[in-house]
Amino acid sequence: MKDLASFLLNPQPCREIVMGDTSLVKAMIEAGVEVVTSYPGSPTPEIASAIMAIPVEKRPFYFEFSTNEKVASEVALGASVNGRLSVVFFKSVGLNVAADSFVQFSLLNCRGGLIVVLGDDPGANSSQNEQDNRHLARMAYTPVLEPSDPGEVYTQFREAAGLSKKYSLPVILRMTTHVCHGKAPVDFQGSPTPPREHPSLFRPEGDEYIPLASTVAPLKERALNRLKAFAEEMEHSSLTRLTDHGNRTRGIITCGLPALSLEDVLSEAKDKPDVLCLAGPWPLPEKRILQFCRTHREVAVLEELDPLIEQEVKSLAFDAGLTLRIRGKEQSEDRIGELTPARVRAFLSRNWPDLEISRIPGNSITAGTPLPARPPQMCPGCGHRSAFHAIKKALAPDDITVADIGCHTLGYLPPYRIGQILLSMGHSNGTGAGLSLFNPGRRVVTFLGDSTFFHAGLPGIINALYNNHNLTLILMENGTTAMTGHQDHPGTGKNVRGEGARISPRKVLEGLGAPFIREVDTYQQQKLTTAVKEALDYEGFSVVIARHPCMLKFTRDNRRRGIRPAARAQINPRLCEKLHECVSVFACPSFIRNPQDGSVMVNPELCLGDGSCVQTCPVKAIELMKEADHD
Amino acid sequence: MTDLKLNIYLSGVGGQGIGLLSETLMRAYDRAGFPVRGVDTHGLAQRGGMVESHLRIGYPGGSPLIEPGRADLVLSLERTEALRAMTSQLRRGGSLAFYDTLWQPLPVRLGEAGEVTLEDLKNSAGQADIRILRVHLDDLPDVRMQNMALLGAAFHGDLFPGLREVDLVMALEDLMGGRQGEANRKVLETSRGGWL
Numbered sequence: 001m002k003d004l005a006s007f008l009l010n011p012q013p014c015r016e017i018v019m020g021d022t023s024l025v026k027a028m029i030e031a032g033v034e035v036v037t038s039y040p041g042s043p044t045p046e047i048a049s050a051i052m053a054i055p056v057e058k059r060p061f062y063f064e065f066s067t068n069e070k071v072a073s074e075v076a077l078g079a080s081v082n083g084r085l086s087v088v089f090f091k092s093v094g095l096n097v098a099a100d101s102f103v104q105f106s107l108l109n110c111r112g113g114l115i116v117v118l119g120d121d122p123g124a125n126s127s128q129n130e131q132d133n134r135h136l137a138r139m140a141y142t143p144v145l146e147p148s149d150p151g152e153v154y155t156q157f158r159e160a161a162g163l164s165k166k167y168s169l170p171v172i173l174r175m176t177t178h179v180c181h182g183k184a185p186v187d188f189q190g191s192p193t194p195p196r197e198h199p200s201l202f203r204p205e206g207d208e209y210i211p212l213a214s215t216v217a218p219l220k221e222r223a224l225n226r227l228k229a230f231a232e233e234m235e236h237s238s239l240t241r242l243t244d245h246g247n248r249t250r251g252i253i254t255c256g257l258p259a260l261s262l263e264d265v266l267s268e269a270k271d272k273p274d275v276l277c278l279a280g281p282w283p284l285p286e287k288r289i290l291q292f293c294r295t296h297r298e299v300a301v302l303e304e305l306d307p308l309i310e311q312e313v314k315s316l317a318f319d320a321g322l323t324l325r326i327r328g329k330e331q332s333e334d335r336i337g338e339l340t341p342a343r344v345r346a347f348l349s350r351n352w353p354d355l356e357i358s359r360i361p362g363n364s365i366t367a368g369t370p371l372p373a374r375p376p377q378m379c380p381g382c383g384h385r386s387a388f389h390a391i392k393k394a395l396a397p398d399d400i401t402v403a404d405i406g407c408h409t410l411g412y413l414p415p416y417r418i419g420q421i422l423l424s425m426g427h428s429n430g431t432g433a434g435l436s437l438f439n440p441g442r443r444v445v446t447f448l449g450d451s452t453f454f455h456a457g458l459p460g461i462i463n464a465l466y467n468n469h470n471l472t473l474i475l476m477e478n479g480t481t482a483m484t485g486h487q488d489h490p491g492t493g494k495n496v497r498g499e500g501a502r503i504s505p506r507k508v509l510e511g512l513g514a515p516f517i518r519e520v521d522t523y524q525q526q527k528l529t530t531a532v533k534e535a536l537d538y539e540g541f542s543v544v545i546a547r548h549p550c551m552l553k554f555t556r557d558n559r560r561r562g563i564r565p566a567a568r569a570q571i572n573p574r575l576c577e578k579l580h581e582c583v584s585v586f587a588c589p590s591f592i593r594n595p596q597d598g599s600v601m602v603n604p605e606l607c608l609g610d611g612s613c614v615q616t617c618p619v620k621a622i623e624l625m626k627e628a629d630h631d
Numbered sequence: 632m633t634d635l636k637l638n639i640y641l642s643g644v645g646g647q648g649i650g651l652l653s654e655t656l657m658r659a660y661d662r663a664g665f666p667v668r669g670v671d672t673h674g675l676a677q678r679g680g681m682v683e684s685h686l687r688i689g690y691p692g693g694s695p696l697i698e699p700g701r702a703d704l705v706l707s708l709e710r711t712e713a714l715r716a717m718t719s720q721l722r723r724g725g726s727l728a729f730y731d732t733l734w735q736p737l738p739v740r741l742g743e744a745g746e747v748t749l750e751d752l753k754n755s756a757g758q759a760d761i762r763i764l765r766v767h768l769d770d771l772p773d774v775r776m777q778n779m780a781l782l783g784a785a786f787h788g789d790l791f792p793g794l795r796e797v798d799l800v801m802a803l804e805d806l807m808g809g810r811q812g813e814a815n816r817k818v819l820e821t822s823r824g825g826w827l
Binding site for chain 2: 001002017019125149178181182183184185257260261263264267340341342345362363364365366367368369370371372373374375376377378379407410413414415483580583584587589591592593595598603605606
């Protein structure tokens, strides 16, 4: 599929291999979604990539990246109460940011329909935790559907949109990492985009939109009644699926991706248990579940992370006076990580050894030498590397460095080891302020990326100024949201529809009255070291803007224009004294160490010719060699 | 051939083009009429970390993930990752095809670990009756075509049962056009590897 846009806009039935994220966009178009909002975060940025493959003027709905997940949710809610079918999508921990507004959604009349797409991350593949957002869904009286593959993403989204509109309630579509990225062929029905009329449907006089004190109880009651109605729909929905193997002894209740792992493992089992696969983990189709419990002597519940379904099933069975055995999580490790086929294999053979599922894990092949790990790292030419190299020279061994979220988080890894504590997006100046209290001998340095500056960084900065905390903020400005795939942000002057207002972080800081601001390109390492030293000496809140464009983005943009690196670094063997400053301390991945004689070379496959390394060699053995400029 | 079941595990380093390799192969098998499903790792991994892709041919349902030790074939774009994938993912008696380049992992660059050698690969393969196809082209026009070089060599090494060359070529055409597509196609059609 060369042309993603044509596929997405094709109104005819068609079959295509897609990942879950792309399938979602096709479903949104076919369901007549009108407003979509987001903040970038893995595993969901590919949803935005698919949308942005469609030229702005042809996009069948309005789309924006908002400044953070809370704002994105509010924009979607605002559109929904005005009658527009709306979608907001973001990563797992984004729900924490959105929560203050999100928990109110179910109290209101989401007239147009509102789908919250959560990219949850069991296994913490690319997140700071693996939080189980089903807890938050329950707290907010919001139903959850949970697809397992791209085909189910398509059908479940359409179902969710229909139910959301029907009951004017928000619905969560929970897509875990390997559901977002899983690929398979899907048969799409295709449907022409309906003609749009946009009457203003917000009716505050008829609906209650101010939950406050005495109005809360009736709104909450309505939310609870809607949940009941949703559960009733799940009793009859074709999305709740029973696989009847005729087993009257054993059954398994599951949901989402674990259902697919189960399918794999059961293909080998003797006397296959029956399987009840739920459309979502909450609210449950209680009658279907009780019926399933009554017809089996033992039921195992297979779900990722916390035992939510399990506890509900146990409570239902208890209330119904059933005496069947219900198996589920036993130890802490059962609540950790993804339920891959290997984990399901272990679960089933532990509980029911007579299913005769083979347990052989792995292949018992060993590597003769210990295999070196390959942690993620900053790219060749990355301005952050140059920054960390220079900043380190300004720090005393006891100084405290506070990391934040973004590519610069990777500075915590060896050999830089800058960034010693991490909570969440934009936490650094709050956490840093606390660390600076009663800590006179140790200076505190906080980090923040430019996208995070706008996302949630500002309140911490304003607090530091307002309460006069003694901190040094290093704003790592690379002009993009790099870690999630180079989305624009309010500092870039572009949004997903074209030109946007350019909001300069420096001007914002000046406007806030920040008393000490220095700005240095990170390739100017000596200058940066000096600026950080001066900032550390400043009593109060000081800021160093360490700026350099993201070199991955820069190189890709250049390549698209046919421009290749103009130079390559090279080690002059006559000058090299094997001090290894380049390969071990600066540690650009382009440098190669010969394990035999310790000599250093440059990997031509990786070097960008950016030259940021040249200044790091104490004996000036790194040289830049010019190459042809163009293809 | 309709009952073919093939688990293909692909690995490499972020930035090497595992995504295109996996997508081309998946679409080729789809064209050839087999059920396909799979998944790539995304996110942090693109920053010079290890990347993997799972491809399951002939499985109409089930997980997109291959269980450890159950891949029939491993395709790897880098020597260290080839050994890692062989020891963790490949089944005994399976095949490994890899592009022989080295992107030194951090512990090697820090002088804390040694490089993986061809001998290391052969020794591990010898434990479990594994065949290894080594691919390396000296005249590759662009390092970003190593993925196509590996794909082509693995095809010509008969590692893709049920697949015709036209399936691969058309799958590639489906993903990439123009001069770039032409250049990649040429590499795909001419690349050959050597059995170790």
